[in-house]
Amino acid sequence: MKQNKDNQNKKQRSGFAVMCGLIGMIKPLLGIMCLAILMGCAGNLMATFLTILGGYALLTVTGVYSGMRLSVIFTLLVCFAVARGILRYAEQASNHYIAFKLLARIRHQVFDSLRRLAPAKLDGAKKGNLISIITSDIELLEVFYAHTISPIAIAVITSVVMTIFLGRIHPVFGVLALFFYVLVGAVIPVVNGRIGAAGGKEYREAFGALNTCVLDNLYGLEETLQYGQQEARIAKMAEQTGHLETVNGALKRGENLQRVITDGVILFAGVLAALVGGTLAENGSIPGSGAVIAVIALASSFGPTAALSALSNNLNHTLASGNRVLDILEEKPLVEEVTGKEETCGQNIHCDHVSFAYANTQESGEEDGRDVLRDFTADFTEKRIHGILGKSGCGKSTLLKLLMRFYEPDEGVIAYDGTKIGEINTAALRGGISYVTQETFLFHDTVAENLKVAKEDATEEELERAARAASIHDLIMSLPDGYETKIAELGSSLSGGERQRLGIARAFLHDADILFLDEPTSNIDSLNEGMILRSLKEECADKTILMVSHRKSTMGIADDVLEM
The missing domain is CATH 1.20.1560.10 (ABC transporter type 1, transmembrane domain)
Known part of the structure; x- marks a missing residue:
C-alpha cells in the first residue's frame, strides 16, 4: 500500500x-x-x-x-x-x-x-x-x-x-x-x-x-x-x-x-x-x-x-x-509505534525484496506515486562500514528512513538480527541507532544544549570528545562563550558545514551500536572530511555503519560499497 x-x-x-x-x-x-x-x-x-x-x-x-x-x-x-x-x-x-x-x-x-x-x-x-x-x-x-x-x-x-x-x-x-x-x-x-x-x-x-x-x-x-x-x-x-x-x-x-x-x-x-x-x-x-x-x-x-x-x-x-x-x-500516523515487543535492536540488517513509493494525494483525489525503491535486497553485517553510493533520487536517503521505520515498505521485509522491524519496540529501534541527516537542525540554544540532544546527561569531557571526533571542537572554542555560546535561530549563525559537523558530533555523543550517515560530508571541505572519516574509522570499530553519499571520496573508509 x-x-x-x-x-x-x-x-x-x-x-x-x-x-x-x-x-x-x-x-x-x-x-x-x-x-x-x-x-x-x-x-x-x-x-x-x-x-x-x-x-x-x-x-x-x-x-x-x-x-x-x-x-x-x-x-x-x-x-x-x-x-x-x-x-x-x-x-x-x-x-x-x-x-x-x-x-x-x-x-x-x-x-x-x-x-x-x-x-x-x-x-x-x-x-x-x-x-x-x-x-x-x-x-x-x-x-x-x-x-x-x-x-x-x-x-x-x-x-x-x-x-x-x-x-x-x-x-x-x-x-x-x-x-x-x-x-x-x-x-x-x-x-x-x-x-x-x-x-x-x-x-x-x-x-x-x-x-x-x-x-x-x-x-x-x-x-x-x-x-x-x-x-x-x-x-x-x-x-x-x-x-x-x-x-x-x-x-x-x-x-x-x-x-x-x-x-x-x-x-x-x-x-x-x-x-x-x-x-x-x-x-x-x-x-x-x-x-x-x-x-x-x-x-x-x-x-x-x-x-x-x-x-x-x-x-x-x-x-x-x-x-x-x-x-x-x-489524524492516524502512517507508522504506528510498536510497544511490548522485542526490546533490543541487533546490528545485522537484512533487506529482502523491499519496494517503496511515496504518494502525493492530488486535489482530484488520485494518487500520483513515484517508485523510489523497487525489489531492493541487501545485507549489512555487523561491525562493518557499509557505503551506499548513488546519484540523487535513487533512494539512498529513503532506504535509511525505512531502516529507521519512519515509513513502512510497500513490499518486502526489513529485519535486524532476524527480527522483523515491525516486531521491535520503536523506542528500542531508534534508541539503538545514531542517525545523521543531510540537514542538521539546531535549536536556538547553546552549543552544549544542542549537543546534549543526543545525550541529556553528557559531561563536559564527553561533549569535548565528541566535538573533537567531529573536527568542530576548535571552532567551538573560538566562539565568544565556547560551548555556552548561543546559536542563532535555525543555526543561521553557522555555515552548512559547521552545522553538519555538529550533527556528526551528536552521533558520536549518542554512541549507539548502529550509525546511519546521510551525506555526512556533503558540506564539508576535504581537509575536515578526511579528519571526520578517520575518526569514524577509529572511534566506531565496533559499530555497524551505513554511510550514504553521492561522492566517491566519502567511500574511502568503507569496507564494502553498494551502488544504487
Whole structure:
C-alpha cells in the first residue's frame, strides 16, 4: 500500500460535529462548567429583574401598582445589582479558568499528535499552516470555551424561566416570548452560521497560507536578493494578504447584516408585545400594570439570546479553527509505534525484496506515486562500514528512513538480527541507532544544549570528545562563550558545514551500536572530511555503519560499497 504524505486528513465536519468534538474535551472540568452556568443564569435573570423591579417601582410611585412596598422594591434592586456584579465576575472567572486549562491540555495533545505523526505525515507539510494551527487556531478556541458553551446553556435556561414568567401574566406573552427567543437565539445564528461557515474555513486556510508565505520569504531571503526576486516575493505576499482581506471583508459584512437583523427583530418584538399588551388590557384580560411589566420583561430579557446571535459571528472562525485542530488530533500516523515487543535492536540488517513509493494525494483525489525503491535486497553485517553510493533520487536517503521505520515498505521485509522491524519496540529501534541527516537542525540554544540532544546527561569531557571526533571542537572554542555560546535561530549563525559537523558530533555523543550517515560530508571541505572519516574509522570499530553519499571520496573508509 502506498504511503500518503499528506500532513492532514481533512474531514468535512458539520458545525455541530465540531462543537461536539470540542465539548467532549470538557469532561475533566464539567463540575466547574456547571457552576459557571448556574452563576450565569442567576446573574442574567437578576439583570432582567432589575429592569422589571424598576417597572414595579414606577408603577408603585404612580399608584397603579400596590403589590409591594417601595422600600422592598429598592432593597431588592440593591441586592440584585450587587449580586449581579459578583455573579458576573465569578461566571467569567470560571469560564476563563476552564478555557485556559483546556487550551493547555489541547496544546499538549496537539504536540503529542504531531510527535506520533512525525516524520512521515509531516514530510513536506506546510510549516506556516502548522504554526497557525498550533498558535492562533488553538488560541481561538478560548472564545468557544469561555464565551460559547456557557452562553448557550444560559440562554436556554433563562429563556425557559422568562417564558414561564411571561406566560403566568398571560399565555399569549409566553408564546410570543418563546417564538422570539428561538428566532433570535437559534434561527438567526444557525442561518448565519451556515452562510458564513465556508467563509470562516476559507479565512483560516488563507491565514495559514499567509504564514507559510511569510516564512518562505524570511528563510529564502538570501536567494531572493541574489536572484532579484524581491518584487515577485512581495507581490506573492500581497496577493495572499489581499485574499485574506477579501475573505475577512465578506465575513464582516455578514456580521453587520446579522447585527442589524437581530436588533430589528428585538425592536419588533417589543413593539408587538406593546400592541398585544394594550389589546389585552383594553379587553380586561389583564390589568394595565401586568401589560406594562410584560412589555418591560420581554424587552429586557433578550440579553442572553442576543449574545448567541452575536456569537455566531465569531463562531465561524472558531469552528473552522476547531475543525483544523480536530484534524490534527484525529489524524492516524502512517507508522504506528510498536510497544511490548522485542526490546533490543541487533546490528545485522537484512533487506529482502523491499519496494517503496511515496504518494502525493492530488486535489482530484488520485494518487500520483513515484517508485523510489523497487525489489531492493541487501545485507549489512555487523561491525562493518557499509557505503551506499548513488546519484540523487535513487533512494539512498529513503532506504535509511525505512531502516529507521519512519515509513513502512510497500513490499518486502526489513529485519535486524532476524527480527522483523515491525516486531521491535520503536523506542528500542531508534534508541539503538545514531542517525545523521543531510540537514542538521539546531535549536536556538547553546552549543552544549544542542549537543546534549543526543545525550541529556553528557559531561563536559564527553561533549569535548565528541566535538573533537567531529573536527568542530576548535571552532567551538573560538566562539565568544565556547560551548555556552548561543546559536542563532535555525543555526543561521553557522555555515552548512559547521552545522553538519555538529550533527556528526551528536552521533558520536549518542554512541549507539548502529550509525546511519546521510551525506555526512556533503558540506564539508576535504581537509575536515578526511579528519571526520578517520575518526569514524577509529572511534566506531565496533559499530555497524551505513554511510550514504553521492561522492566517491566519502567511500574511502568503507569496507564494502553498494551502488544504487
